[in-house]
Amino acid sequence: MPDREAVAQDGGPTTRASPQTFEQFYAAKFRDMTRMAFLLTGDREAAPEIVQEVFARMYLRWATVDRPDAYASRSVANAAASFYRQRAAGQRRSKRLALERPTPPPDTPEHLEDLIASLSRRQQEVLVLRYYFELSTDDIADTLEMRRGSVGPTLQRALKRLRKELS
Numbered sequence: 626m627p628d629r630e631a632v633a634q635d636g637g638p639t640t641r642a643s644p645q646t647f648e649q650f651y652a653a654k655f656r657d658m659t660r661m662a663f664l665l666t667g668d669r670e671a672a673p674e675i676v677q678e679v680f681a682r683m684y685l686r687w688a689t690v691d692r693p694d695a696y697a698s699r700s701v702a703n704a705a706a707s708f709y710r711q712r713a714a715g716q717r718r719s720k721r722l723a724l725e726r727p728t729p730p731p732d733t734p735e736h737l738e739d740l741i742a743s744l745s746r747r748q749q750e751v752l753v754l755r756y757y758f759e760l761s762t763d764d765i766a767d768t769l770e771m772r773r774g775s776v777g778p779t780l781q782r783a784l785k786r787l788r789k790e791l792s
Contacts, residue, residue, distance in 0.1 A: 647687045651680055654694070657758070658701050664753045665705035667742075675704045698760075698768040702750055740790050747771075748783035755780055 655676060662672035679700040683690065690696045741749060750769055754760045766773040 647684055650693050650697075654697055655680070658697055661698065661701050661753065661758065662705050664757055665702065665750060666708050668708070671708055675708055676701060679704055695764065695767050698754075698758075698764075699770060702754075702768055703770075706746060706750070740787055744783050744786065748779055748786075751776060751779045752783050 658676045658679065659672050662675040663669060666672060666675070679697060683693075683697060683700065741752065744752070747769070751765055754765045754768060760768065762773055762776045765771075765776045769776075771779075
């Protein structure tokens with residue numbers, strides 16, 4: 626599929642970053658997007674399903690997607706948040722639902738997982754995008770569709786709470 630040329634914010638032309646085809650993009654990003662979905666939902670089975678759904682929708686819009694990385698990240702974050710809300714609603718209806726939680730690295734304090742889970746959903750998302758995916762403030766704001774000026778304070782509140790609980 627030929628690459629579309631877009632106009633950058635400064636008015637100059639910009640082109641979609643490689644990989645050029647949907648298939649190449651899918652192959653390069655599926656694993657990272659699945660990790661992102663897992664970290665945001667805590668569900669190993671749902672994560673690839675969420676990402677498959679995102680890529681299926683993205684495929685239909687591929688010709689109009691100017692920034693595939695940002696589009697995919699934002700879509701996965703939104704789909705994970707939707708899954709999280711649906712799961713929470715299901716838990717309220719049925720206490721039988723057992724949540725699968727990510728396994729923390731070996732050197733992580735045992736209760737850090739619970740501390741992160743106790744943060745607001747937005748704080749969890751910002752932490753994952755910043756420290757796991759190493760996204761910039763601008764990229765986090767674009768991905769989560771939030772004001773750039775809100776990313777830093779959200780991250781700082783999350784870190785402050787974690788530090789307080791860990792000390």
